[in-house]
Amino acid sequence: xxxxxxxxxxxxxRPDEILAEFGLxxxxxxxxxxxxxxxxxxxxxxxxxxxxxxxxxxxxxxxxVGQGYIIQHxxxxxxxxxxxxxxxxxxxxxxxxxxxxxxxxxRAYRLAGPSAVEGFWQVLTDIPDRPSSVKxxxxxQEES
Amino acid sequence: xxxxxxxxxxxxxRPDEILAEFGLxxxxxxxxxxxxxxxxxxxxxxxxxxxxxxxxxxxxxxxxVGQGYIIQHxxxxxxxxxxxxxxxxxxxxxxxxxxxxxxxxxRAYRLAGPSAVEGFWQVLTDIPDRPSSVKxxxxxQEES
DNA sequence: AATTTATGTCAGCCATGTTGACATATATGC
DNA sequence: GCATATATGTCAACATGGCTGACATAAATT
Numbered sequence: 001x002x003x004x005x006x007x008x009x010x011x012x013x014r015p016d017e018i019l020a021e022f023g024l025x026x027x028x029x030x031x032x033x034x035x036x037x038x039x040x041x042x043x044x045x046x047x048x049x050x051x052x053x054x055x056x057x058x059x060x061x062x063x064x065v066g067q068g069y070i071i072q073h074x075x076x077x078x079x080x081x082x083x084x085x086x087x088x089x090x091x092x093x094x095x096x097x098x099x100x101x102x103x104x105x106x107r108a109y110r111l112a113g114p115s116a117v118e119g120f121w122q123v124l125t126d127i128p129d130r131p132s133s134v135k136x137x138x139x140x141q142e143e144s
Numbered sequence: 145x146x147x148x149x150x151x152x153x154x155x156x157x158r159p160d161e162i163l164a165e166f167g168l169x170x171x172x173x174x175x176x177x178x179x180x181x182x183x184x185x186x187x188x189x190x191x192x193x194x195x196x197x198x199x200x201x202x203x204x205x206x207x208x209v210g211q212g213y214i215i216q217h218x219x220x221x222x223x224x225x226x227x228x229x230x231x232x233x234x235x236x237x238x239x240x241x242x243x244x245x246x247x248x249x250x251r252a253y254r255l256a257g258p259s260a261v262e263g264f265w266q267v268l269t270d271i272p273d274r275p276s277s278v279k280x281x282x283x284x285q286e287e288s
Numbered sequence: 289a290a291t292t293t294a295t296g297t298c299a300g301c302c303a304t305g306t307t308g309a310c311a312t313a314t315a316t317g318c
Numbered sequence: 319g320c321a322t323a324t325a326t327g328t329c330a331a332c333a334t335g336g337c338t339g340a341c342a343t344a345a346a347t348t
Contacts, residue, residue, distance in 0.1 A: 062327095112266040120266070124148065124264065
């Protein structure tokens with residue numbers, strides 16, 4: 001139980017330091033991450049993943065767009081949508097953050113061994129609410 | 145990677161709702177949890193676990209003490225220390241929150257099976273920074 | 289007696305969540 | 319084609335829970 005807390009705490013620790021150099025926070029990290037993994041995602045889909053209000057997202061996203069980490073462009077099928085995508089600058093930063101966490105995970109994986117990793121995934125997948133918003137974009141936005 | 149985010153997000157979701165009924169937040173939950181699991185813990189040890197400043201803790205802890213969820217009393221060996229302990233009221237609330245999360249975990253465990261659970265623990269234990277502050281109070285506080 | 293340690297407190301700042309109200313552009317339904 | 323719904327944005331105000339800095343007190347330690 002508390003392991004989840006410690007894991008999360010230390011998992012975000014290093015990235016937080018890196019982000020601080022750029023005057024960004026954890027919230028910006030999450031946006032970078034999910035936009036990076038879901039190019040051309042629209043705002044609504046992103047809101048559903050993060051489960052925050054559009055006003056909260058707006059502040060964070062606006063900053064990322066303003067500083068050139070993310071670009072927006074209208075959807076082709078639905079021009080009301082603003083589809084989000086990392087710029088090269090955004091990709092770079094995201095990679096830097098990602099690598100850091102990956103290193104930590106890799107260490108844990110190495111220590112624990114492959115079968116443990118398998119179980120880890122298994123359980124972790126089952127913790128969130130039912131269908132989960134992970135890689136199930138089938139229901140929403142096939143944008144652009 | 146994102147699984148950790150989703151797991152954490154949904155893991156804290158229900159408890160957050162319950163806490164809101166009492167006008168408390170997630171920070172209070174963490175304190176209740178760790179005090180519950182480490183009766184007679186002193187303030188410094190708690191700060192080391194949470195990795196926050198004493199001013200932050202003070203606000204949260206002060207509230208919990210004020211509303212009778214936690215009691216403090218001076219350490220016997222070192223009377224400067226304030227040892228923390230849940231009251232019956234605190235135990236009740238903590239149980240309620242705990243059970244909720246346990247239910248969620250139990251579901252995941254059941255779905256994933258025992259060997260997966262084993263691996264889950266294995267990996268999760270290895271994610272945090274080295275010695276980890278879990279059950280390793282050997283270096284600090286042997287109070288009261 | 290001097291210093292260090294454990295704890296508390298005041299005051300203010302910042303990031304990031306919230307609600308509510310309202311605006312605009314586009315898509316959709318009748 | 320107009321009415322309405324949807325996708326998004328924006329303004330304003332507020333709450334929580336981090337943070338820093340400064341200072342206070344009691345008890346332990348040297």
